[in-house]
Amino acid sequence: MKRKILFPLLLSILFGFGCTDLEEDIYQHIPQDKYPENEGQVVSLSVDAYSILSDLIDDWGFWFLFQEISSDGFTAPTRGGDWDDGGKWRVIHRHTWSDDADVVENMWEVLYDGVGRCNEILDVMGQMEQTDEIIKTMAEVETMRTFYYYLLMDNYGDVPYFTSFVDAPEQPYRLARESVFNNLIETLENNIEILEAADKKYLANRYMANMLLAKLYMNAEVYTGEAMWQEASDALDEVFKGPYILETDISEPFREENQNCSETIFSIEFHEDDIQGFRLHMRSLHYLHVHTFDMSVSPWNGFAATEHQFDLYEEGDLRRESWMIWGPQYTSANQPLIDDENPGEDNQVNIDPYLPALHMNEADHGYNAVKYAGARPVKYEVTRNAKESLSNDFPIFRLTDAMLMKAELEIRLNGEGSGDNYINQIRERAGVDPIDNATLQDVLDERGRELWLEGHRRQDLIRYGKFQDAWWEKSSQSGVTTLPVPRFASDANSNLLEEPQQ
Numbered sequence: 001m002k003r004k005i006l007f008p009l010l011l012s013i014l015f016g017f018g019c020t021d022l023e024e025d026i027y028q029h030i031p032q033d034k035y036p037e038n039e040g041q042v043v044s045l046s047v048d049a050y051s052i053l054s055d056l057i058d059d060w061g062f063w064f065l066f067q068e069i070s071s072d073g074f075t076a077p078t079r080g081g082d083w084d085d086g087g088k089w090r091v092i093h094r095h096t097w098s099d100d101a102d103v104v105e106n107m108w109e110v111l112y113d114g115v116g117r118c119n120e121i122l123d124v125m126g127q128m129e130q131t132d133e134i135i136k137t138m139a140e141v142e143t144m145r146t147f148y149y150y151l152l153m154d155n156y157g158d159v160p161y162f163t164s165f166v167d168a169p170e171q172p173y174r175l176a177r178e179s180v181f182n183n184l185i186e187t188l189e190n191n192i193e194i195l196e197a198a199d200k201k202y203l204a205n206r207y208m209a210n211m212l213l214a215k216l217y218m219n220a221e222v223y224t225g226e227a228m229w230q231e232a233s234d235a236l237d238e239v240f241k242g243p244y245i246l247e248t249d250i251s252e253p254f255r256e257e258n259q260n261c262s263e264t265i266f267s268i269e270f271h272e273d274d275i276q277g278f279r280l281h282m283r284s285l286h287y288l289h290v291h292t293f294d295m296s297v298s299p300w301n302g303f304a305a306t307e308h309q310f311d312l313y314e315e316g317d318l319r320r321e322s323w324m325i326w327g328p329q330y331t332s333a334n335q336p337l338i339d340d341e342n343p344g345e346d347n348q349v350n351i352d353p354y355l356p357a358l359h360m361n362e363a364d365h366g367y368n369a370v371k372y373a374g375a376r377p378v379k380y381e382v383t384r385n386a387k388e389s390l391s392n393d394f395p396i397f398r399l400t401d402a403m404l405m406k407a408e409l410e411i412r413l414n415g416e417g418s419g420d421n422y423i424n425q426i427r428e429r430a431g432v433d434p435i436d437n438a439t440l441q442d443v444l445d446e447r448g449r450e451l452w453l454e455g456h457r458r459q460d461l462i463r464y465g466k467f468q469d470a471w472w473e474k475s476s477q478s479g480v481t482t483l484p485v486p487r488f489a490s491d492a493n494s495n496l497l498e499e500p501q502q
Contacts, residue, residue, distance in 0.1 A: 043137045045121045049144040050202065052114045053268045054277040056151075057394055061110035062103045063151060064394075064455045069093055071457035072471045073309035073448060074377075076283075076302060078359045080370045083302045093358060094474050099487040108486045111152045118145035119165035139191035143204035146184045147212055153180045153223065154459060157482035158500035171493045174485070174500040178224040181216065188213045192238075199243045201259065201267045201393070207242040208266040210235050211397040218405055219463055222481075233409045236402055239265065244399045250430055251322050253398060255381045256391050263399035276389035280453070284376045288339060288349055291331045294384045304374025305452075306472050310353045312448050318431040319449055323379035326353040332384070343367060351375065358473040379453050400426050400450050408443045419443065426450055440464070 055061035068074040069092045076089035083089060091097045097104055121141050128134055145163075152159045160172040161180050175183075188209055195206040216223070217232035245262040247253060253261045259269070270278040285292075285299035305324060313320035329337040329349040336348040344367065352368070353375040360370045380392045403426060407419030417437035423446050424434040430449070435442050444464050448457065461467040462481050470476040485496045 043133055045124060046137050046141050049114070049118045049121060049141045049204075052110055052117065054270060054275050055110045056107075057268065057270075058277045058279050059102065060106060060277065062107040063111070063155070066092060066103050066107060066155070067455040067458040068453060069303075070095060071461055071467075073306055073312070073452055073457055075304060075306050075355070075358065075374075075473075077304065077355055077357070077374065079301065080361055082300075090358060095468075095477055097483065099484040099490070104483045105486040105488055107155060107483070108152075108489060111148050114148035115145055115152075116165055118142070118148065119163060119168070123164055123166050136194055136196065139194040140204045142187055142191055143195065143209050143212070146187050147204070149180060149184055150212060150216060153177055153184070154219070155483055156485070157480070160496070171495050173495045173498055176500040176502050179502055181220065181223045184216060185213070188216075197242075201261075201264050202269050204266075207239050207244075208397060210238040211265050211402060214239065214402070214405060218409070219459060222462055227412075229409050229412045233406065233413065236406050236409070239402050240406075244402075246399060246403075246425060246429065248429065250318050251379075251381065253395055254323075254379050254392060256383050258393050258395075261395075264393070264395045265397040265399065265402070267393040267395045267397075269393050270389065270391055272387040272389045272391045278380070278390040278392065278394060279388060280377065280380060281382045281386065281390060282388055285325075285378075285382070286329070286349055286351070286372065286376065288337050289325075289329070289376075291337060292329060293382045293386055294332050295382070295386045297388050301371065304355060304376055305353070307354045308471060309448070309452060310375050312445060314432050316431055317449065318429075319452075323377060323452070324353070324375040325378055326351045326375040339371070342371075355472075377453055395454060398451075398454065401447075401454070401456065404443060404447050404450065407438065407446075408440065411438065411440055411443065416440075 052061070056063040057065075059065055065076075069076055069089060075093050076083060078084045078090065088102045091101055092103055118141050122138060122145075125134055125138050125141070149159070149161065157177045158174040159177075159180060161175040161183060162168045162172060192206055192209045192213070195204065195209055197206040199205075199207075214232050214235035217228040217235055220226060220228035220231075242265070243262075244265060247261060247263050252258065253263055255261075258264070259267075269275055280303075282297070282299045284303040286301045287298050289295070290298040310320070310324070310326075327350065329351060331337055339347050339349050349372060350368070352373045355374040356365050356369050360373070362370050365373075380390055380394075382390070403422040407422035410419035410422070411417075416439050420435065420438050423438050423443060426446065427434055435446075438446075444460060444466075447460050451457070451460075458467065461469075467481050468477045468479075490496045
């Protein structure tokens with residue numbers, strides 16, 4: 001079984017931007033006047049830098065769901081009276097969010113919680129004798145803080161930036177996106193050589209930091225107005241020096257026991273009992289799929305692939321065959337999955353892969369469409385007796401992502417066809433024909449196929465200038481591609497609405 005890690009709450013949670021007194025009694029087991037007793041106890045504080053990661057995958061932190069539902073491959077349709085939720089899913093799909101939308105508020109709060117935890121740890125460690133172990137651990141925590149700021153900058157643009165919890169301003173201003181970018185690059189470059197060059201998938205190691213650096217450079221034109229393709233390519237070369245190998249099975253990175261997957265670079269650990277919050281199967285599978293997977297709870301029959309995503313795969317693509325459910329459905333005993341509430345003569349659950357509308361009702365679309373339409377994702381393995389939370393680790397950075405980034409960069413730097421080797425290794429594994437003279441559009445499409453439901457699509461569409469295009473149930477738009485400052489934050493601090501500092 002997977003090793004279980006419990007993250008203790010060692011430091012107070014950052015709900016706002018006010019300072020917290022580090023002299024408070026925040027240590028649970030060691031008297032305040034005796035802590036820390038040794039270097040090892042200080043180093044152990046670094047675990048709290050990771051403790052909010054699991055919140056990013058569901059709607060408590062909203063990062064993952066926002067990246068996918070705001071894009072062209074995944075959606076959260078309203079099914080009759082189900083999944084309306086005040087329209088919170090539709091505003092993401094249609095890009096009509098406001099500053100008090102759940103996605104706007106929740107992601108901001110959780111990501112700044114991560115920043116605050118890292119800064120608290122660094123404030124404590126900064127007071128200690130700077131031994132090699134302390135320096136290495138501080139580099140790890142600074143890299144995690146950079147990761148949280150990367151997500152903030154990517155999703156919100158201009159954001160408050162501070163590197164101390166104790167000295168953080170009570171009423172901060174936003175910092176211009178380009179300046180945040182420059183700070184993050186500098187932090188990573190200062191720390192990469194200090195970080196451990198080891199395959200530790202839950203920790204900020206040297207390969208994870210280089211992948212993060214490559215992501216920043218890859219999207220530099222969006223963040224700063226200046227492309228930095230060569231710098232991104234150089235950072236990926238450092239990632240490829242790691243011990244990562246392409247798995248032979250397309251589903252290996254997403255199995256329940258995927259903690260040792262050879263192509264995962266950095267992941268979020270989950271466990272159905274101890275580290276909960278990965279509920280994609282609950283949000284997507286039909287209620288009666290409880291009998292298909294012999295689950296211990298009944299799923300909620302909601303989210304589904306878009307028509308674009310389903311058709312993006314070629315016939316015979318193993319990824320569509322393995323990662324989606326559609327057509328007639330069966331129990332675990334291979335008996336027809338019968339819906340006793342279906343008023344029609346044929347009441348076997350039969351999933352049409354194409355959704356008729358984002359907001360469906362029986363009067364206009366019929367019972368079968370409301371209840372069954374839309375191919376359902378099973379990319380992340382749903383095991384027998386699955387509970388409400390999956391135990392599959394969530395891959396933040398993966399080798400195929402790096403390979404497709406490299407393919408794109410080769411084309412941008414050297415012309416069409418120069419990235420064929422990278423893209424075709426992935427296509428060969430998926431059982432589809434290679435592409436000759438691959439274009440940038442070919443790479444974007446392949447990223448859509450391979451990295452579906454891994455949290456990359458929104459960023460990819462923005463980089464390609466397509467995020468504001470029209471697609472199914474969404475009109476074309478112009479303007480910003482980022483979220484606004486949450487209303488709760490600007491109500492408490494009007495400085496956040498002022499022009500950002502440079």
